[in-house]
Amino acid sequence: MRKSGRPTMIDVAAEAGVSLKTVSRVVNGEPHVDPALTERVNAAVTRLGYHRNALAANLRSGSRDTIGFIAADLSNTFYMAVAAAVSSIAARQRMHVVMASSEEDADIERALALDMCQRQVGGLIVVPTAADHSYLAREVELGTPVVFLDRPGSGIPADAILLDNRGGARAAVAELLAEGHRRIAVLQDSLGIYTMAERWEGVHDAFAAAGHTPDPALVVENLHTPTAARDAMERLLAADDPPTAVFCANNRATIGALESILPRGADVAIAGFDDFELSRLLPRRIRIVDYDIADLGTRAAQTLLSRGAEPATGSHTQLVPTRLVDRGGVG
Amino acid sequence: MRKSGRPTMIDVAAEAGVSLKTVSRVVNGEPHVDPALTERVNAAVTRLGYHRNALAANLRSGSRDTIGFIAADLSNTFYMAVAAAVSSIAARQRMHVVMASSEEDADIERALALDMCQRQVGGLIVVPTAADHSYLAREVELGTPVVFLDRPGSGIPADAILLDNRGGARAAVAELLAEGHRRIAVLQDSLGIYTMAERWEGVHDAFAAAGHTPDPALVVENLHTPTAARDAMERLLAADDPPTAVFCANNRATIGALESILPRGADVAIAGFDDFELSRLLPRRIRIVDYDIADLGTRAAQTLLSRGAEPATGSHTQLVPTRLVDRGGVG
């Protein structure tokens, strides 16, 4: 064996008194090897504590057995749940997942994506932050499939897995309108974010279908945190003519609104996009636009893996459905 | 350029009219290269859309730039949050994280760990499920550092990052006792799980310090799900002499207990280990044994990386502190 460091196939071959190739065959479980030799090789492997170097194997064979996952923000449980689903699908095919967070920064996203390509990932699942992804054009062309998740990408042919943001928001607001609410507040993050813009469209759809329009005085944008949403709700409730209902465009907005509404015991109907842990335990009823997070990750991984097998035949977008559910109303 | 496939350094060298080594120097930013040549190489790189193959580079140089993270259960937000923290620390050192879930299965854990070693990870962070980790002895010996997280491992020299499970549980129960509660129910998962056994010790500590012992009739074990915990709480509350307080040994138990207590409006003081989303919005006060999840991941990653730099000098266990906080009591 080499002076220091890990034993290689050469060491095993020497130890077993066979050729390098025979060791390779045994280690990789190839057929047509004399059982006696197999035995000897396996013994040598055990004696030396040999482990195959997968990097070297991949280098030579050109195979790629890892999937890259770039989330916009790994501290968000939403993306973590997606990552878990991706990892689970990958594991079934004996693939690995490397994950990283772009922190909603286009430059970081780009650096991470290219870095992962250098590491020869077999495919990339990206929650896009960058506006343009043509920096990946070469990689896609060369056979690295890309799947966008949660938000559409642009500049390259790639599949996308998106939520039915618009339909979900429309359904929630339509329900509030059907109950007779007209003064409906809307709490949302920046409309520069794809999902927000889509949900806002859905709000408009619902109002339009009912022959109304949202009251601009009741719409607050750029709420990045629950605290900001709470303060916005506070102001709305303190106004002369407060809203009778509120639609929260994501769960941070919903949580913030609840932090204002619950302590005040304000009489406001609540609907929100995104479910959250313990929504069922809330002391009052709330409508939630719910969906299957794991389904997003599962579809992304499956789409990617099927692309790996059989490349580009046009890019498709899958819309993951949402459903309106009642939560809370406990104790 | 090669007929098909990605361009290599050889292609770039030919295109730029320099040697392979010069391309290597430019691509890796080594000094002492004629600016004119640098220019030519960079132009060729752009023209060809060349990207360095990190696998090949690592193979030759023997460097390892990825960390393996094996969680016991990636569908648990706790481990996902840890993974995010690990990823964040790794990113700072330009390292990648490959993650996988053992699904609480010792065989899967072993297969994943060895698989990651074959992929030449620079280190392994493991939430152990297996009882014995001597299968990793060879790898540790050969220089792959291992850090155990959340639970101690055995059979190999490795650092461990653990929560102060015992101290946290003791503090929570001590508080209930100090308030005069004696009939304190305990809802917990299987005592075969390390954290559960530790917390149970903490419960005993608190009782012992107050000169009492837990009432076995009020202790329920093997509660794996919120539903099971809820049912257990239901039975306790329906009994002739119900508890006046309950200590829930993890957040699933806490959530289940709440699902029983809140709708009934039962008069039971509640304390639980592990915080959860929205605990602040609960309609009644609850005591939580809280801690910094990200801190666990951060310490694990930092410990691992420092081991990478300077190997084994004895293995250390770090205890991450807990603190008792009040939550809920809203609206």
Add this chain to the structure above:
DNA sequence: TTGAAAGCGCTAACAA
């Protein structure tokens, strides 16, 4: 400052 040659650990193609 630049380049030629060797070789990282393995698999592929061919020969025996």
Add this chain to the structure above:
DNA sequence: TTGTTAGCGCTTTCAA
């Protein structure tokens, strides 16, 4: 069935 020879794409000598 087994072994020999290349060579994956890069970095590391070492010489020029």
